[in-house]
Amino acid sequence: MTKKEKVYGISKWALDTPCLVIEEEILGHNIKEMQNYLNKLGKQLRPHAKTHKCSRIAQKQIEAGAIGICVAKVSEAEGLVKAGLRNILITSPVVTDYKISRLLDLLLLDRELMVVVDNAANAQKLNEAACQRSVRLNVLIDLDPGMGRTGVSFEQALALGKIVHRLPGLNLKGIQCYAGQVQHIPSFNERSQASLNWLKQAAEVFRQFQKEGLPAEIFTGSGTGTAEIDWQIPELTDLQVGSYTLMDTEYLGIGSAEDPQRFKKFPPALTLLSTVISANHPGFVTIDAGLKSIYHHGGIPQVVFPANEGWRYEWRGDEHGMIHFAGADQKLKLGEVVELIVSHCDPTVNLFDEFYVIRDGRVIDLWPIDLRGKCQ
């Protein structure tokens, strides 16, 4: 009996904890909602798999209409290609000989594989490796929107584009500009201004590429926090949204077009279940989810079941968390299960090997988090 067969049909409240559960209906809604929303605005989706680390979800995004999938690392790309996915974009530079060699191995399986470049020496190196194998690697120029993380400055982008365009082993396709630092700005207006400020400069680079006769087929960027904003950039071709699928308290707490306090368009599909393992105090209990189950980042996880105003999760070491009650008459008993929205979904997902998929309160599937731990 496989693990999936063992858990099929059981109530989500009977699952061994801590574990991650996905409400299938909400996930399906979120995938469709983002796809339809952007398609209506004339944009494509190239969702980022770094959030869910799950080829099954990536497949659903493709089936819904996404034109490709983004990943952060070569090992993630390998995982997706192994699972049958194609049109993968690696959104960070690939610089070492070993990784470049693996990249070119992958290119044989995924002819549309793309990688970003932010440095002329790196472009030369990729070119030499590609020429040696008589292949052409698809490349985007990565632009730095003032973050200083990866990317070339707007001023130097055209020059780098020209260098890449001249290299016979590289196939220039356009640009990437991802402004990660603006995604969680709480105020929708401030976030709009910041994001449009950077993307307008990137769009100007894109137009320079066109004017100079450089290939400019793709201008990819944006994220879940700015998708409702960035579609206004005419040059932007596709959006690299990721967290909209699963959501977390960090994203739920930012303002949106509809609500200045809350981002409601994409309800949380992902939650974590955890069990009370110690209950010797009046105001709080200890649960079995600590640093190793809920990644310590992105604010505070939210208790959604039992639904009580003011209950508060607190990390208490590697293995434990606390639930603090709001009132003296409130309690949880030993063995009771609580449900939490995690604070930052991406690194939390990366702590687990599988999602339990839930419909009508029961397990209907088990999806491997097959890119889990693929940080190389």
Place this chain on the structure above:
Amino acid sequence: MTKKEKVYGISKWALDTPCLVIEEEILGHNIKEMQNYLNKLGKQLRPHAKTHKCSRIAQKQIEAGAIGICVAKVSEAEGLVKAGLRNILITSPVVTDYKISRLLDLLLLDRELMVVVDNAANAQKLNEAACQRSVRLNVLIDLDPGMGRTGVSFEQALALGKIVHRLPGLNLKGIQCYAGQVQHIPSFNERSQASLNWLKQAAEVFRQFQKEGLPAEIFTGSGTGTAEIDWQIPELTDLQVGSYTLMDTEYLGIGSAEDPQRFKKFPPALTLLSTVISANHPGFVTIDAGLKSIYHHGGIPQVVFPANEGWRYEWRGDEHGMIHFAGADQKLKLGEVVELIVSHCDPTVNLFDEFYVIRDGRVIDLWPIDLRGKCQ
């Protein structure tokens, strides 16, 4: 060709990054040092595997003289038993039917298996399950040293001990008292006072057990931060140290008996290697290790290679980190590898699937982190 065969003998600087490396000699030193230190003081070691999550290291600890291994979760105990280890202590309460059933399955393989109890109803439940299977489960009373995480209060410990002792399916062995909250107090003197304060109260409970004729064979507790202190408690039988094996910046930064600023007895055996993937700025570079490779907890990771005073790591999202230089003339080139001591070893180890084991700068082994992700 296995992965181990592929990497055997190569320089650690040629490894694909990010990755965790262990200096075999330092690990061996740390394991021996702690064992000898405590044995000379008449104490036993029951090291905690939650730190390294690696049955190979647990095995080395046993070979060096440890009397058993601690784990936090049932799934970790299963992993160790599967790897051939015995005498496992689960240091958190096990409360659900499903986990109790697995615990009793394990007891058939490890007759010395122990679990802690901090609640009479939980003790009853364990007893019923054990009686139903006609086995006796070894149990310690978990005492709460003012942390409020798990454990019964000192005042109620004797009463719970008496309840457990009367239950035919449980075999009371003694007490556990782990004061996690004092392990990282920077001042050695303050830490000494705090730890001895709690453990003296636990020792009083232990003496009550003896006076009342309750089994009091084991009094286990302590951690890496207080091992140099807690041996002074005559009743303490064994110490649950974990981090001394690998070490991290959080522990290296606390004062010790020899040095008020630094904990030098156990040098860092564990480091993380990461590669520069973007280098477009004068004062800093971007490396391939972010939240998903270095757990965001326990302070700041320390750059140890290249050895430059004042270089500073900064988390920059899920996939990236920055190295900030101290001087304008300093730099790192694209593709260069840096070595870091991680900030908090336990949850960082839990992000990886294996340790590369290094001797004289070359890979001599690959140890699976076989308890990785076992948070249930």
